[in-house]
Amino acid sequence: MIEVRKHFPSLAEGRPGAGTVFFDGAAGTQICARSIDRMNEAMLDDNANFGGFFETSQRAGELVTKTRAALADFFHANDAREIVFGQNMTTLTLAMARTFGRRLQTGDELLLTRMDHDANVAPWLSLAEDRGLIVKWLDFSTETYDYELTQLDELLTPRTKLVAVNFASNVIGTINDVRSITAGAKAVGALVFVDAVQYAPHGVIDVQNIGCDFLVCSAYKFYGPHYGILWGKLDVLESLEPYKVRTAPAHAPDKFETGTKSREAIAGVLGAIEHLQSVGMAAIVEYEEILTRQLIAGLRTIKGVTIHGKGNGGRVPTLALTIQGKSPADVAMALARERINVWHGHNYGWEPVKRLGLLEAGGVVRVSLAQYNTAEEVDYFLERMAGLTASLR
Numbered sequence: 001m002i003e004v005r006k007h008f009p010s011l012a013e014g015r016p017g018a019g020t021v022f023f024d025g026a027a028g029t030q031i032c033a034r035s036i037d038r039m040n041e042a043m044l045d046d047n048a049n050f051g052g053f054f055e056t057s058q059r060a061g062e063l064v065t066k067t068r069a070a071l072a073d074f075f076h077a078n079d080a081r082e083i084v085f086g087q088n089m090t091t092l093t094l095a096m097a098r099t100f101g102r103r104l105q106t107g108d109e110l111l112l113t114r115m116d117h118d119a120n121v122a123p124w125l126s127l128a129e130d131r132g133l134i135v136k137w138l139d140f141s142t143e144t145y146d147y148e149l150t151q152l153d154e155l156l157t158p159r160t161k162l163v164a165v166n167f168a169s170n171v172i173g174t175i176n177d178v179r180s181i182t183a184g185a186k187a188v189g190a191l192v193f194v195d196a197v198q199y200a201p202h203g204v205i206d207v208q209n210i211g212c213d214f215l216v217c218s219a220y221k222f223y224g225p226h227y228g229i230l231w232g233k234l235d236v237l238e239s240l241e242p243y244k245v246r247t248a249p250a251h252a253p254d255k256f257e258t259g260t261k262s263r264e265a266i267a268g269v270l271g272a273i274e275h276l277q278s279v280g281m282a283a284i285v286e287y288e289e290i291l292t293r294q295l296i297a298g299l300r301t302i303k304g305v306t307i308h309g310k311g312n313g314g315r316v317p318t319l320a321l322t323i324q325g326k327s328p329a330d331v332a333m334a335l336a337r338e339r340i341n342v343w344h345g346h347n348y349g350w351e352p353v354k355r356l357g358l359l360e361a362g363g364v365v366r367v368s369l370a371q372y373n374t375a376e377e378v379d380y381f382l383e384r385m386a387g388l389t390a391s392l393r
């Protein structure tokens, strides 16, 4: 799997990033060569707005069609018209919440979770405030780090209109049973909005199998550019009335895509999907599991380190850590001096970090692995972490 590194130009000798340990993938990965090449090509050869009779415009349109088709495959979607592009996941979710709210009544209910990134919480809270909706909360266990699914029966009612959940947590790394949650939501007639931003780089997404109505992700988390993607069931998308200019198309997906789309970003998304396909998700999962096992086993031997999350299995390679007697910011700063990139703080996981009781204490150190990381990098990180905590021995 180490060969994969050659597909990431930013890691090459002579570049500023060479020699840096990028354990910050959960906040944004390095970009793969295929994605960069696709973006370059699009900027050079497909540089026109959409809908013209001339060649550059036709090429730009074909690029969008091709990328939607690739994404439909990636999600196991039925129809390429189910793929909506937007600036990023947050922007897409804010717009969808506003649109969805047009059909809701005061007293309708939303089910949110204590594990989600704020981008799948705050848009729905704002909507609830605007529309007088009731918000209910699905908790997670701080022992198993799974959702408390036994609470679902009580939380879901005939007035529940939408359930917003994450496929994988950006803080504790849990992969959630979104299929069961969706089944419960469907039994009361609620729609389900899945945040797959953190899951997309690490596993196969099958929206048919999940049964959800919406699923969102962001290409910069899976080796592509900063661009958001929303998948929605075609009949649901068609039934919605987004805020849009009068001259925009009346049907999905275009009616949701405000203004001019970024053809270069769309090209980069295509490149990222092609890259993932060429490496193969099964190989990615297997490799990342090996690295994660090494990382967890090593961390468990270091005194003063707590992993807030599951052990091996049922997780993506994203770990939330605290280190006794040291603030997450200080640890991240010390690691940065060793050229190890990690994040610290709440990581926009306001709810989960609060639930863990760590908000006031500065959150967590977030260490996240990607397909280009190596066993040697994990060893180097563990060595430095042991050094940082040496005074605790």
Ligand SMILES: Cc1ncc(COP(=O)(O)O)c(C=O)c1O
Pocket (backbone or CB within 6 Å): 026, 027, 087, 088, 089, 090, 091, 117, 119, 120, 166, 168, 169, 170, 195, 197, 198, 217, 218, 227, 228, 348
């Ligand atoms: C789980 C999760 N959801 C949503 C987002 C927001 O994504 P975007 O930056 O595309 O708005 C992030 C970004 O870190 C995330 O990790």
